[in-house]
Amino acid sequence: MSLPSSKIPNGPIAEKWTRHKNDLKLVAPNNKRKYDILVVGTGLAGASAAASLAELGYNVKAFCFQDSARRAHSIAAQGGINAAKNYPNDGDSVWRLFYDTVKGGDYRAREANVHRLAEVSANIIDQCVAQGVPFARDYGGLLANRTFGGAQVSRTFYARGQTGQQLLLGAYSALMRQVNKGKVKLYSRREMIDLVQVDGAARGIIVRNLTNGKLERYSGHAVLLCTGGYGNVYYLSTNAMGCNVTAAWRCYKRGAYFANPCYTQIHPTCIPVSGDYQSKLTLMSESLRNDGRVWVPKRDDDRRRPQEIPDNERDYYLERRYPAFGNMVPRDVASRAAKERCDAGFGIGETGRAVYLDFGRAIQEQGKAAIEAKYGNLFHMYRKITDENPYEVPMKIYPAVHYTMGGLWVDYNLQSTIPGLYVLGEANFSDHGANRLGASALMQGLADGYFVAPYTVGDHLASTKLEKVDTDHGAFGEIENEAQAKIDRLLSIQGSRSVDSFHRELGIAMWDYCGMARNADGLREAIEKIQKIRWEFWENVRVTGSGGQLNQELEKAGRVADFLEFGELLAKDALAREESCGGHFREEHQTAENEAKRDDDNFCHVAAWEYKEDAEPVRHQEQLVFENVKLTQRSYK
Amino acid sequence: MKLTLHIWRQADANSSGAFRTYELNDVSEHMSFLEMLDVLNEKLITDGEEPVSFDHDCREGICGACSMMINGQAHGPDRKTTTCQLHMRKFKSGDHIWIEPWRANAFPVIRDLVVDRTAFDRIMQAGGFVSVNTGNAPDANANMIPKQNADLAFDAATCIGCGACVAACKNASAMLFVSAKVSQYALLPQGQPEKKQRVQKMLAQMDQEGFGGCTNTNECEAACPAGISVDNIARLNREFVSAVLTSAD
Ligand SMILES: Cc1cc2nc3c(=O)[nH]c(=O)nc-3n(C[C@H](O)[C@H](O)[C@H](O)COP(=O)(O)OP(=O)(O)OC[C@H]3O[C@@H](n4cnc5c(N)ncnc54)[C@H](O)[C@@H]3O)c2cc1C
Ligand code: FES
Numbered sequence: 001m002s003l004p005s006s007k008i009p010n011g012p013i014a015e016k017w018t019r020h021k022n023d024l025k026l027v028a029p030n031n032k033r034k035y036d037i038l039v040v041g042t043g044l045a046g047a048s049a050a051a052s053l054a055e056l057g058y059n060v061k062a063f064c065f066q067d068s069a070r071r072a073h074s075i076a077a078q079g080g081i082n083a084a085k086n087y088p089n090d091g092d093s094v095w096r097l098f099y100d101t102v103k104g105g106d107y108r109a110r111e112a113n114v115h116r117l118a119e120v121s122a123n124i125i126d127q128c129v130a131q132g133v134p135f136a137r138d139y140g141g142l143l144a145n146r147t148f149g150g151a152q153v154s155r156t157f158y159a160r161g162q163t164g165q166q167l168l169l170g171a172y173s174a175l176m177r178q179v180n181k182g183k184v185k186l187y188s189r190r191e192m193i194d195l196v197q198v199d200g201a202a203r204g205i206i207v208r209n210l211t212n213g214k215l216e217r218y219s220g221h222a223v224l225l226c227t228g229g230y231g232n233v234y235y236l237s238t239n240a241m242g243c244n245v246t247a248a249w250r251c252y253k254r255g256a257y258f259a260n261p262c263y264t265q266i267h268p269t270c271i272p273v274s275g276d277y278q279s280k281l282t283l284m285s286e287s288l289r290n291d292g293r294v295w296v297p298k299r300d301d302d303r304r305r306p307q308e309i310p311d312n313e314r315d316y317y318l319e320r321r322y323p324a325f326g327n328m329v330p331r332d333v334a335s336r337a338a339k340e341r342c343d344a345g346f347g348i349g350e351t352g353r354a355v356y357l358d359f360g361r362a363i364q365e366q367g368k369a370a371i372e373a374k375y376g377n378l379f380h381m382y383r384k385i386t387d388e389n390p391y392e393v394p395m396k397i398y399p400a401v402h403y404t405m406g407g408l409w410v411d412y413n414l415q416s417t418i419p420g421l422y423v424l425g426e427a428n429f430s431d432h433g434a435n436r437l438g439a440s441a442l443m444q445g446l447a448d449g450y451f452v453a454p455y456t457v458g459d460h461l462a463s464t465k466l467e468k469v470d471t472d473h474g475a476f477g478e479i480e481n482e483a484q485a486k487i488d489r490l491l492s493i494q495g496s497r498s499v500d501s502f503h504r505e506l507g508i509a510m511w512d513y514c515g516m517a518r519n520a521d522g523l524r525e526a527i528e529k530i531q532k533i534r535w536e537f538w539e540n541v542r543v544t545g546s547g548g549q550l551n552q553e554l555e556k557a558g559r560v561a562d563f564l565e566f567g568e569l570l571a572k573d574a575l576a577r578e579e580s581c582g583g584h585f586r587e588e589h590q591t592a593e594n595e596a597k598r599d600d601d602n603f604c605h606v607a608a609w610e611y612k613e614d615a616e617p618v619r620h621q622e623q624l625v626f627e628n629v630k631l632t633q634r635s636y637k
Numbered sequence: 638m639k640l641t642l643h644i645w646r647q648a649d650a651n652s653s654g655a656f657r658t659y660e661l662n663d664v665s666e667h668m669s670f671l672e673m674l675d676v677l678n679e680k681l682i683t684d685g686e687e688p689v690s691f692d693h694d695c696r697e698g699i700c701g702a703c704s705m706m707i708n709g710q711a712h713g714p715d716r717k718t719t720t721c722q723l724h725m726r727k728f729k730s731g732d733h734i735w736i737e738p739w740r741a742n743a744f745p746v747i748r749d750l751v752v753d754r755t756a757f758d759r760i761m762q763a764g765g766f767v768s769v770n771t772g773n774a775p776d777a778n779a780n781m782i783p784k785q786n787a788d789l790a791f792d793a794a795t796c797i798g799c800g801a802c803v804a805a806c807k808n809a810s811a812m813l814f815v816s817a818k819v820s821q822y823a824l825l826p827q828g829q830p831e832k833k834q835r836v837q838k839m840l841a842q843m844d845q846e847g848f849g850g851c852t853n854t855n856e857c858e859a860a861c862p863a864g865i866s867v868d869n870i871a872r873l874n875r876e877f878v879s880a881v882l883t884s885a886d
Contacts, residue, residue: 130774134791141781173766
């Protein structure tokens with residue numbers, strides 16, 4: 001199947017979304033209650049979509065694997081959410097937010113999607129405030145802003161270092177209100193393990209009830225996948241432990257195309273790896289770079305404690321290399337710069353794979369109390385984990401896997417290549433190109449859920465003839481049997497290695513060869529390694545317990561099995577993209593100053609992969625057309 | 638360091654559970670408490686035993702999934718710290734550590750250390766929201782909110798919904814949890830129109846779920862990893878009295 005149209009509306013960029021909304025078909029108010037919508041995931045994207053669709057009158061079923069909808073990984077977002085409100089009067093506008101996001105994404109996102117995102121950003125803040133989200137305010141009682149990377153204006157709204165928590169609790173409260181009204185039914189501790197299609201359209205899902213192990217069937221007129229990103233393919237990442245690619249991957253294997261899997265974001269400021277037992281990495285929010293300065297010693301053999309190194313013997317390498325943006329360069333640039341210093345032997349700490357993030361000057365200028373008010377919980381968390389006091393000694397940080405820009409391919413309506421299957425939030429590929437700017441994921445998740453899907457899903461329902469389908473339809477039985485067979489197989493291997501040991505091994509291969517820097521030989525090696533690990537997994541994994549119980553080993557095994565297939569696609573995508581752009585850095589393609597070198601003639605496109613059973617996946621291309629922004633070598637100097 | 642762990646094992650909601658004892662030899666002081674349990678589980682799997690089930694996800698102290706009594710204290714000995722953020726440097730070699738699930742009628746055990754906390758969701762459904770539909774919001778700066786109120790509302794809103802307050806309370810009361818939400822909205826203009834129904838409905842649901850009443854022992858505040866203050870309970874009580882006194886219905 002060739003790639004369907006992206007359905008980008010005609011007309012000037014600033015009018016596309018408005019015109020498109022006028023063209024979308026509507027479902028009459030009293031007909032909405034005849035439609036069932038399945039929303040998988042209750043993070044920012046899922047909770048906001050489920051609540052908004054229920055408010056419109058649809059019957060919604062919402063699923064998540066945690067014990068409560070409130071615990072989706074969005075809860076952990078720290079720094080903030082962007083919006084083109086221009087409250088600080090510093091020259092921000094929808095246009096600038098659009099421009100910064102396209103540029104930040106290294107010109108690999110769709111202009112029209114990004115512009116829509118910027119347009120609705122202001123509504124998001126209004127919506128959240130109306131729900132009672134307690135954003136930071138100044139003494140006059142008005143909303144406060146901070147600056148995030150890749151921008152020269154202050155447009156980031158925040159709630160101390162817990163913005164994701166407050167936004168998610170807002171969306172969760174809207175969701176709870178609809179549960180109370182009977183318009184949403186909640187299914188927690190449920191994991192979607194497959195998609196059911198009837199007549200080529202998404203009509204249901206198979207989920208595993210994680211409490212008792214039973215497989216359950218749910219039917220609906222549309223399925224919204226809001227299942228988050230796949231960063232945990234690297235094992236160690238800043239994502240929550242349960243984040244997975246399973247729902248997206250199973251849909252891929254049922255016909256949804258996977259776009260740009262190689263676009264992964266390595267976040268520059270995380271607590272460095274310390275031991276083999278480590279289960280996850282902890283992010284120190286980008287907002288810290290507002291006041292923290294990144295440096296390493298100028299001498300590579302400098303073993304003095306940081307406080308003893310005078311200012312003129314420190315290399316503030318971001319300020320040195322990028323005077324215009326300084327410490328606020330985008331994440332991909334900051335991460336690579338840290339790697340460059342460490343590779344050159346200037347890294348600090350026991351492993352030499354860390355750099356300093358120093359608040360000394362900020363504390364001197366603003367006082368400890370001001371810094372505490374802005375970042376108190378982050379400093380507290382840092383101290384808990386490292387046993388060091390960042391008010392006195394600089395933090396030690398290093399880049400870590402954080403976010404995934406790639407995801408299931410969707411058109412302008414957020415519909416995948418499977419009719420009726422919509423993909424929202426981090427799970428889709430649509431808005432961030434090859435690199436996401438800080439504070440834009442929360443914005444995108446809520447834009448998709450509050451302001452885009454509620455319109456576009458209705459268009460599908462109103463324009464497609466959908467026969468009545470319930471869960472005794474043959475399609476459900478077939479898919480459920482396949483799902484059961486896979487579970488039985490995992491349980492029957494009874495080998496000698498734990499699921500985690502395979503996940504860790506996969507993670508090391510991914511980080512070494514598909515991490516911050518990639519090259520063709522390494523990627524080929526990665527593909528071979530992943531195939532070997534996958535082969536051994538299916539011979540030698542030990543999954544304890546049975547299928548008919550709460551069994552966390554079995555849950556992990558299913559997810560790792562999917563990562564072991566997905567990792568290979570990620571590496572293939574990285575190999576096929578013979579250029580550097582954003583977070584995808586191919587060592588063969590760099591400028592004389594070691595910056596990413598794009599190849600706009602040959603790669604100004606989205607790569608969308610189609611699954612083929614027992615054959616190589618097929619790479620389709622969606623050409624990206626830039627009518628409003630001029631493609632240039634990204635410069636933050 | 639060397640540790641002796643006494644862990645509550647229970648196959649499912651209907652089985653009776655018991656403590657089992659495990660020895661761990663190479664625990665690093667830099668590990669988090671959950672990483673220590675990961676190491677134990679890895680060992681159990683190698684020995685062909687079923688690993689210990691426990692809820693966890695973010696491992697950053699924010700999602701509220703992790704939940705265990707450690708030596709009789711909810712989330713263990715470190716103040717304002719979730720189990721996932723507790724580090725083994727707080728223990729010493731030779732220690733015996735007793736690990737149990739939350740104990741409360743409203744939180745039935747599902748397996749080992751995993752309990753069912755959906756009662757909290759149902760309390761939220763009863764009134765933990767502002768009734769505003771998507772798209773109906775006025776400009777975010779239309780209402781000025783004094784910084785002091787905004788900050789207090791934020792402090793209350795940081796509750797992570799883990800249930801430590803219930804586990805620590807001898808009455809298994811959910812008052813701190815309920816009061817945090819009631820306070821957040823009581824302090825904000827957006828919460829005013831529904832304030833009377835909200836406090837009454839959420840408290841009624843709390844009773845219906847089988848949580849106990851509050852007798853002001855303040856154990857909840859001491860156990861709360863998010864630092865939610867019992868001042869919120871006082872505010873809830875004022876809200877409740879005023880709602881009852883002024884309600885027409
Ligand atoms: C530590 C950290 C800090 C961050 N800080 C920021 C920030 O300051 N600003 C910003 O803009 N972005 C930030 N991000 C990124 C941002 O938080 C995420 O991209 C965003 O929250 C993703 O939202 P989502 O709704 O798409 O998915 P999630 O919040 O990940 O939700 C996924 C949902 O899907 C469910 N799910 C997943 N798989 C299945 C399955 N198979 N079956 C059933 N349910 C399933 C889960 O239960 C969950 O409910 C941060 C990310 C991290 C890791
Ligand atoms: S695992 Fe999220 S709070 Fe502990």
